[in-house]
Amino acid sequence: MDYQQEISKTSARVSARREREELLHGGSPPPAAAAGLSRRDQYAKEANHLHSSHMLVDEQISIAMEAREHLSSQRQTFKRMQTRFNDIANRFPMLNSLIYRINSRKRRDSLILGLVVAVCTFLLLFYAFH
Template identity: 40%
Template sequence: MSNYDQLHRQCRTLENLFDAKLTSYAQLAANLSRPQDVEATGATERWKDLEVELEDLASKLEEVNEQLSEVASKPELLSSSMLRAIQRHRELHQDNMREFRRTKSNVKTAFDQANLLSGVRNDIDAYKSSAADSLLAERGRIDSSHQMTDSMIDQAYEMRSEFSRQRTSLAGINTRMMHVLNTMPGINNLIGMIKSRRRRDSIIMGVLIGVCMIILITYLWH
């Protein structure tokens, strides 16, 4: 009787502890199903600890129930209520183990899904970061192109200004030359004589070349 009482109390204590741990384990599965709460609740760190504790409690309950079964093998020493209690402990242990295996499977599934979602979020964040870097690089290239265009436009304006200055300078030189020519008639006559001589030389050269060509053609013809 004292052995039964001791095992019965030990079994009740282990069952209550197992039930409390299993409830926490089930809540962990619910937290894992909400990835935003995983870090806040520390679910990933508690997962393995609770699982190890539940497996240890399940092993101890199995051992105590085996001892109660040995006690129940001598029914003449026990009352009917004691036998029903031993049977109840055995059934409760079986129910707890089924619930533990089911919850363990749910936790594993939830944990895998949380890891998958976390991986997807990391991939999305990496893609966004890469896209942002690409946009910044493209913006840098566009800014560089704009700077180059602005530099070319500035150079074009500078060249136009230089041409305008040169045109003004040439116009001033031409005006001064015309003024010199108008104030010194002798220079006009000299220039006229030079032009006439160049025209005469050109006529002479043309006639000479024509005569040579005629002679050459006549020679070839004969």
Template identity: 40%
Template sequence: MSWEIQFRKTEAQLDIKLASFLNPQSFANVDHIENDINLLLDELTVIIDGAEQTISSSPSFALQHKLARHRDVLSDYYSQFKRAKEKTRATKNRVDLLGSVRNDIEAYRNKSYSNEQTLNKENDKLKSSHNLADQAIKIAMDTQESLRFQRSLYKGINKRFLELGQKFPMLNSLIGRIKNRKKRDSLIMGTVVGFCIILILYYSG
């Protein structure tokens, strides 16, 4: 196989590699393609150098001109490859930068969404605590109103019993027992209400 056929064959492979290098499917294999191009350029250089040594003693102007033209082509390939590397690296840097910006934006969005969820949960928890506190206050107020009603009722009953006790002395002992029972009921009622309020406040926290 003549040096010129070898040059054309290697040149065709180089054209394919340069096209892939300029428009890579993925930047992950750019370094591999770049190494292949360097090997092909070295191979073309070896072919030209070998041909130059072979025809250096030949007086044929046509061969000298053909060799010079192929060396110009090789030089042009080196220039193309240099520009392709600059373009590919600039594109890769731009893609990496855009990817980094996208990742930062996505991380910020995820963080904002997480913070929003946390705030919503805290807000719901606060609302629930307020509702439970309102319920506890309502229970306490209803209980207080009930105790006031019972106190008023007991006062009326006591007054009536006192009047009867004055008329019937044996009723005094019965009145005393009723007073003790009223105190005990009030104490039990207060204890139950206080315990309920403590439970509500504990579980709302």
């Protein structure tokens, strides 16, 4: 009886492992066994896969470098704009005070908005847990 249980457990494990392998390989036998490829053909196929992977990585790196160049050019543009705005603000003190008032109102509005969000979050948590 013990041997019978052991055999059933082992066969269940083996069938589960086979099902898992079939799921991982898409239900077909491994490509090398299916095509009957020699080791040399398998190595050539693997080398082709590696080469295509390297090409894709090189392409992604070039895209990242282009994005970096665009970001740095945008940063330079924004720096130039900031210096122009600072020059204009220094030339016309009235504009400087106007910009200061706008920034102070913006800070005040963001503070009020933050407090409202915090209070609403607190009330929601209070309501949810009580």
